[in-house]
Amino acid sequence: MTAHTPPFVFSKRAQKLTGSAIREILKITTRSEVISFAGGLPSADGFPIEELRKAYDNILSEHGRQALQYGPTEGYQPLREWVANDLSRDGLTVSADEVLIVSGSQQALDMLGKLFIDPGSKVLVESPTYLGALQSFSMFEPEYVAIATDDQGLLPAEVSEAKAQGARFIYTLPNFQNPMGVTLNAERRQELVERCAAAGIPVVEDDPYGELRYAGKPQPSLLALGRKAGATVVRLGSFSKVLAPGLRLGYIVAPVEIINKLVQIKQATDLHTAIVTQMAVYNAVQDGFLSRHLPVVRALYQRQCAFMLEALEQHFPASVQWTKPEGGMFLWVTLPEHMDASRLLEKAIARNVAFVPGAPFYASENPPRNTLRLSFVTVSEDKIRKGIEILGQVIREELQA
Structure with a gap:
């Protein structure tokens, strides 16, 4: 040596x-x-800051032993139910069993990479797309297929039969996309989920910014459209942009079969997301604070x-x-x-x-x-x-x- x-x-x-x-x-x-x-x-x-301080005080004062103990991998049940209820609108029904609480959306990306990607697996991504997703997915050595975008978001026609064949999933940020700031319009959303349903590939809908709309018309989620079209949609959400990123708290919404396998992956990753944080966030948001x-x-x-x-x-x-x-x-x-x-x-x-x-x-x-x-x-x-x-x-x- x-x-x-x-x-x-x-x-x-x-x-x-x-x-x-x-x-x-x-x-x-x-x-x-x-x-x-x-x-x-x-x-x-x-x-x-003040609302979160009160929430932590309440939890530690009234439920300190539970908050500081190990918790279930799936997440704090009241928070899972809150997420499910929050998403159950516009005709969409989400069950708490379809919700997994994670330590920030970045962990969700890592877990999805572990779940779906083998070396050489085809993964469709917007061009350009979120750098953190590329960093996370690249750990598992995929073959990226770029889907072109313009100022209205990705071009669904680019999800051709040839590009979709054998793909493990398509990753997209439909609302105020990072890095471009663009929004996928309603027509393209519908076409995208229909194409993915026909091709049999899941859609990973990453939506950390969707609640930050300050102009224009809100668009239906890919999760809602996908369920009507028969597409598998995995939706990622986060409390980082609506409360604070230091909480490191996010969630995955997906069919139960996918959630069950992600639970096994999370058990091997960090056992569970911090219960004290989950309980405090639920305490803060449960009464309509957001x-x-x-x-x-x-x-x-x-x-x-x-x-x-x-x-x-x-x-x-x-x-x-x-x-x-x-x-x-x-x-x-x-x-x-x-x-x-x-x-x-x-x-x-x-x-x-x-x-x-x-x-x-x-x-x-x-x-x-x-x-x-x-x-x-x-x-x-x-x-x-x-x-x-x-x-x-x-x-x-x-x-x-």
């Missing part, structure tokens, strides 16, 4: 792991002088989005395009084809402005280089205007170079 040979061997899976491009950028943005449009963080101004809290969060995000859209109109060149979200936290910028957003980032950071280049959000080996994601919910109005002005200057300089 040489001095350079470590006394351990990583698995092939571990050797292929790479860090998150966003997390690497966030290391830079810890400097106070940096205006960061990079993070996918909800605004801390929307955290219901119906009072969410309008405040939506209004906050709507203002922030409006500030950014106005600044983009004022400071970006006419050759640059961007999406106009109806909700959520992000918008997507498309630069002229010859421009490289990574090169642009280097120049922007030198002037204390950060964003996320779009390339990491694509599953393809040669992704477009001329896109970027901007997050607007954690930046003040003054900093949005200043940061977008600086970014517009950098883009103009690149165009003239």
Whole structure:
């Protein structure tokens, strides 16, 4: 053994792991002088701190022994029932037996990868799609098939018979998609579930942002449409964006056969999600608190989005395009084809402005280089205007170079 040979061997899976491009950028943005449009963080101004403090106090005071003990893998039964009842609307009926509580949506993605993906399995993903999903699924070595998108979401016609054949599932974020901020319209939702029903492939509907709509018309869930069309839909939800991400609390809604197998996977993963957290969240939301809290969060995000859209109109060149979200936290910028957003980032950071280049959000080996994601919910109005002005200057300089 040489001095350079470590006394351990990583698995092939571990050797292929790479860090998150966003997390690497966030290391830079810890400097106070940096205006960061990079993070996918909800605004801390929307955290219901006092309500959660009361909820934890209530649970520990009245049910402390239960809250601090091990709990069932499936989750705290009253919370499972609350989720089922919350989703049982517009003619949809969900049973608590179809709900599994998980430690954040990211755990749900990992568990679904373990459930469905073998090395070489075909997985359909939007192009671009959520980076965290790609990181999670890639652990299991799938063969990604990209489904093209536009400003109305994915193109269902792209889910052709050839692409769907043998696919384990299609992964989609239909509401205010991360990274693009776009929403899949009703017609495309219907066509998507019908195509997936005909092809016999499950739809994984990831919807962490659906309750953050501040413009436009609410769309039916893929879960509701899928049940009518005979499609298998696995729906992921989260309390991160409606309460606080530090809770690390999410859920999976799926047919009981899928839930039962996921329970076995979770038993091998972490036994169960923290019961004290589940009980506190249920205590907070059981009396309709979210119906009072969410309008405040939506209004906050709507203002922030409006500030950014106005600044983009004022400071970006006419050759640059961007999406106009109806909700959520992000918008997507498309630069002229010859421009490289990574090169642009280097120049922007030198002037204390950060964003996320779009390339990491694509599953393809040669992704477009001329896109970027901007997050607007954690930046003040003054900093949005200043940061977008600086970014517009950098883009103009690149165009003239």
